[in-house]
Amino acid sequence: MQLAELTISDLEERGFKDAPRAHRILVGLPGNGVDDELIGELLPSLLEALSRHPDPDRALVGFERWSHSVTSRYTQLRQLLAWRQMSVFRCVDIH
Incomplete structure (x- = not known):
């Protein structure tokens, strides 16, 4: 799924309570x-990890905060792609 296709x-x-x-x-x-x-590229793994979290909305906010706090967003997100599930789950639970 591409970002433009996401509804x-x-x-x-x-499982998002505040989907908008x-x-x-x-x-x-x-x-x-x-x-x-x-x-x-990251979206399928990210959505899977978020939907498994007990509170997907909160997990997404945590992921957003993390992604905006790192010094090199591109590099960090590229590494998430390389590590896939393990890293996505870790970032979802950071905040």
Whole structure:
């Protein structure tokens, strides 16, 4: 799934209580050196990890905070792709 294809209904199905907010956060992840393609590559693993979390909304906010606090967003997100599930779960539980 690509970022442009992501709908609020998709997020509701994954357990987000505030799906419109989750959609805004996810659509806002690209920027500051991170392109849509990179987020699109990460999106399936990220959504899977978030939907497994007891509170997907809170986990997404934590992931967003983490992604904006690291010094090199592009490099950190690229590493998440390399490590896939293990790293995504770790970042989801950071905040």
